[in-house]
Amino acid sequence: MYTAEYLEKFTRNVFEKMGCSPEDAKMATDVFIAAELRGYSSHGMIRIKDYFQLWQAKRINVSPDIKIVHESPSTAVVDGDGAIGMIAATKSMEIAIEKAKTAGTGWVSTRGSNHFGIAGYYSMMALEHDMIGICMTIANPLVAPTFSVSQMLGTNPIAVAVPAGIHPPFVADFSTTPIARGKLAVAGKMGESVPLGYVQDAEGTPSTNPDILKEGGSMLTLGGTREQGGHKGYCMSAIVDIFSAVLSGANFGPFCPPSVAYLPVKEEKVGEGTGHFFGAMRIDAFQTPDAFKSQMDKWIETFRAAKPAKGHDRVLIPGDPERENEERISKEGINVLVPVQKEMKEIADELGIEFDYQG
């Protein structure tokens, strides 16, 4: 077990040694630690090696010139200049929040970025400003559009954070696929099958084999098959792709650059790097914050009071599981898997810094 403080210091150290400014290193680190605390270890320490290797391969820019390249009172396109995704994304969301302060809402589409960790983090940046926060991103193409077998879209997550009054905020953070890519990998390693609706084989026949992606298979969109509404998940994923990568001028859909160094840079480019989309809506651009928050409290209480299905003892509000993880993990500490610890130790040795390998 590690404390958040320890991993925070270690991660900052890694990014500083890679050449990031102390501010940028902290900015990136905050997202990694938030992922671990909120229970998304798939987006935490396990990803440091990816960034380390992308840096070694000179595929990320540790002193980027992140800037607005086009704007209106409520919008901006940000060029991330090849930055670490967490840095381009944090700065983009800050711009969305600044725009909202004067225009009521702010919307930023970002190109030239990289993998940015958990979408929920950026949406939640809006909360302390009494704003609703929105964030989307494209990701490695593994998902087939309805009726197709081509890997054209990522798991393309959407996050929306809404402030409440006496209750904790509503924070929805979800991919537009039935499950995350990482869960398929785990099932594959365990030799388990997965339910129908997650993946299909190279011909488009539904499959229960979690390793089918290695044999030309693909993931399905949220909803799964057409019969189950998978075409609506395709719509959602396509909207995320267009807002993040076409509006910004990034590499949309199948052209999304790989977030890992072991996959080659794609030969065909249709834009700059990876794309994200951010939104901030000032609550008082719609209502007085007190009226809104009191109504959100009533919303939360209404949904918490829904009758649980047989075998369940409560109905959750989006954000509950992650907040409960955060409370528990902050107390108990962060469990880093031994193979990930090994990677961290290797990175530490290469960069000449300390890492407490616990094994």
Next chain:
Amino acid sequence: MYTAEYLEKFTRNVFEKMGCSPEDAKMATDVFIAAELRGYSSHGMIRIKDYFQLWQAKRINVSPDIKIVHESPSTAVVDGDGAIGMIAATKSMEIAIEKAKTAGTGWVSTRGSNHFGIAGYYSMMALEHDMIGICMTIANPLVAPTFSVSQMLGTNPIAVAVPAGIHPPFVADFSTTPIARGKLAVAGKMGESVPLGYVQDAEGTPSTNPDILKEGGSMLTLGGTREQGGHKGYCMSAIVDIFSAVLSGANFGPFCPPSVAYLPVKEEKVGEGTGHFFGAMRIDAFQTPDAFKSQMDKWIETFRAAKPAKGHDRVLIPGDPERENEERISKEGINVLVPVQKEMKEIADELGIEFDYQG
């Protein structure tokens, strides 16, 4: 078969006889006819009776004072004053478009409205202004949140329309449930069962009985069960509910007023009428329109070129099925079911206007 022109004239006549101004009658009628032409007959002539009966019951306002009650440069809250949903919605989307002209984007949350027909119609209003259009609405609560058996949410659709260059626009218009309510009703009438994933019984056990809603059952969110990602559909539906009904001050979730007169007005109110949410984003607030449209063309061509799954001959772009319906139905005419013709004849008789009952 009826021509669009004939049904347009009839519908305008009905609304004018109900007391709408000629402008308002035309505004409402346009949405009904668009629904028929785009193949959504579930939102076309079949709904005229609902509005007629709501009017008889004095539950809609045919001379509403629709107005902005709160605003910022890029936002507004509109009070529909009990208007026909199509009128409140069209005026709200017009406000979003006007806001976008100066602020870059415009966002309107509307309360005090009623059932508004097809969400896609309003999102498409943005296209001729070189804007992306967005529309969402709440609807009759029939859907249970994940792990619950309470009917708390509507089929809560989302529509997004994006202009392209040489290709027709991208128009996604989809409910956040696996299927529409109307399809359940059809299966019930035919005595057919439905696939698992659509509905559950009063205890929360998955069911194949399309009539289970009459026995305390409920519809599931997009994704279906928790295992298949239904909690992500719950997130989507909740976001639609909050943007449409909490931001505006309408009756959120289970308090959404019924869109039919045979269901009683709810005793408990938490706001004003039904709520919708509208967005307009000026393309040139992000990029030059030519650059964006040429990239959207490339996006459309890329996804059209995806390899079809076995048994399919092409991959669709959101909006293709509706556009093809529109081309076909404009030529062939609009088929109105005999029971719906009977309703239209009855309404015509009561209002003292003509209707060509074909039987």
